Amino acid sequence: MHCGLCLPVCPTYELTGLEKNSPRGRIRLMKNIMNDSLPVTNAFMEEMYFCLDCQACQTACPAGVRYGELVEAARTLVEKKKFLRLKNFIVRNFVERRSVLRVLAVVIRFYQDSLFERGVLTFLRVFSPMLYGRAKLMPRVSNKFVFRAIPETREPEGDIRGTVAVLTGCVMDVFYADVNRDTIDVLLINSWRVMVPRGQVCCGSLGGHNGDAEYSKRLAKKNIEAFEKSGAEYYVVNSAGCCAFMKRYAEVLSDDPNYSERAQKFSKKVREFSEFVYLTGFKKTQCKVTEPVVYHEPCHLVHTQRISEEPRSIVVEIAGDNFRELNEATWCCGSAGIYNVLRFRDASEILDRKIDNIKKSGARLVITGNPGCLAQIGSGIQKENLGIEVLHPATVLNRLYKKEGAG
Ligand code: SF4
Numbered sequence: 001m002h003c004g005l006c007l008p009v010c011p012t013y014e015l016t017g018l019e020k021n022s023p024r025g026r027i028r029l030m031k032n033i034m035n036d037s038l039p040v041t042n043a044f045m046e047e048m049y050f051c052l053d054c055q056a057c058q059t060a061c062p063a064g065v066r067y068g069e070l071v072e073a074a075r076t077l078v079e080k081k082k083f084l085r086l087k088n089f090i091v092r093n094f095v096e097r098r099s100v101l102r103v104l105a106v107v108i109r110f111y112q113d114s115l116f117e118r119g120v121l122t123f124l125r126v127f128s129p130m131l132y133g134r135a136k137l138m139p140r141v142s143n144k145f146v147f148r149a150i151p152e153t154r155e156p157e158g159d160i161r162g163t164v165a166v167l168t169g170c171v172m173d174v175f176y177a178d179v180n181r182d183t184i185d186v187l188l189i190n191s192w193r194v195m196v197p198r199g200q201v202c203c204g205s206l207g208g209h210n211g212d213a214e215y216s217k218r219l220a221k222k223n224i225e226a227f228e229k230s231g232a233e234y235y236v237v238n239s240a241g242c243c244a245f246m247k248r249y250a251e252v253l254s255d256d257p258n259y260s261e262r263a264q265k266f267s268k269k270v271r272e273f274s275e276f277v278y279l280t281g282f283k284k285t286q287c288k289v290t291e292p293v294v295y296h297e298p299c300h301l302v303h304t305q306r307i308s309e310e311p312r313s314i315v316v317e318i319a320g321d322n323f324r325e326l327n328e329a330t331w332c333c334g335s336a337g338i339y340n341v342l343r344f345r346d347a348s349e350i351l352d353r354k355i356d357n358i359k360k361s362g363a364r365l366v367i368t369g370n371p372g373c374l375a376q377i378g379s380g381i382q383k384e385n386l387g388i389e390v391l392h393p394a395t396v397l398n399r400l401y402k403k404e405g406a407g
């Protein structure tokens with residue numbers, strides 16, 4: 001196919017206007033590599049990582065080309081041929097080990113609470129605006145991580161509709177533990193028994209998106225074991241990226257004789273937070289958001305999982321007359337895992353476009369369901385001192401429940 005319908009939706013093609021930086025160009029390149037007409041070179045690796053893996057091209061493609069899987073397979077090929085790259089070394093050794101991640105998080109929190117951070121930022125602002133921009137991308141580390149801080153099982157008041165198990169995640173629990181708490185509260189208020197399986201680990205998506213398939217498989221197996229033990233009917237995930245990957249465990253482990261069937265059962269139970277809350281029905285509140293609200297659609301929710309109507313309907317419901325359409329709501333914000341750190345300039349240009357659209361909407365609140373988007377859009381808003389809040393739908397819903405309860 002040479003239709004090119006994917007070109008106008010691709011953020012990297014928009015940046016350069018070059019065919020080689022478009023989905024169509026990359027697919028041609030991958031084909032040549034796969035049939036051995038071209039060797040795996042640094043230029044190929046560069047191209048595969050220039051792509052954000054936002055999968056907007058996948059939504060646009062009339063032929064149903066599953067671009068996300070192609071780019072991940074290409075990255076796996078790169079990683080096999082090249083020496084295990086530093087990025088994957090860090091992911092393997094810091095993200096996988098929850099204890100190491102926590103120690104690191106506590107050190108970062110200590111740094112963020114100290115005057116030292118202010119000194120470092122002032123220095124960077126003057127001598128290296130690029131590093132300053134990168135340093136500002138890091139959200140504040142949460143005061144209390146949820147994973148160990150709450151009981152493994154919590155019962156709702158009154159009748160119980162069933163049992164759900166919640167993924168607390170790695171990044172989510174370090175930087176957005178409050179979103180985990182809000183998620184659990186909303187589920188309890190909606191009469192679900194909530195479990196936080198103790199043996200759970202990172203979902204494995206960071207490895208999967210970066211060509212480290214072995215790492216992802218290992219984590220997928222650990223999560224299957226932990227969540228199976230919970231006996232829950234559904235597994236609720238409040239990070240769009242993690243959820244998309246957990247729904248793919250069935251594919252990730254399809255050739256593993258001991259896990260393929262279990263992985264299929266596992267993936268069928270996974271629900272993204274807003275998908276779950278919307279489809280099972282949630283308590284409506286009389287209290288509504290009192291300021292103009294827009295909804296930014298995370299790539300791995302709208303393009304990878306094709307979930308748009310569910311979170312949008314929740315936002316429309318809680319925003320009432322204050323809901324506004326965000327122009328290019330499905331256009332990537334530039335976060336894409338750690339893309340915004342590794343390709344700061346490109347990510348900043350993509351972010352500027354998102355912030356412009358937010359400014360034009362007149363919103364005072366942006367709702368979005370992915371930690372990467374929360375951090376990236378939050379940093380853009382902070383950079384321009386716009387004073388606009390960026391919140392997860394679980395947080396907004398929980399705030400309204402509390403307000404109604406108090407009122
Ligand atoms: S995944 Fe996103 S960045 Fe990559 S080629 Fe497709 S549209 Fe472009």
Ligand code: SF4
Nearest residue numbers: 001003004005006061
């Ligand atoms: S990837 Fe899909 S939309 Fe893009 S050129 Fe190929 S067939 Fe067309």
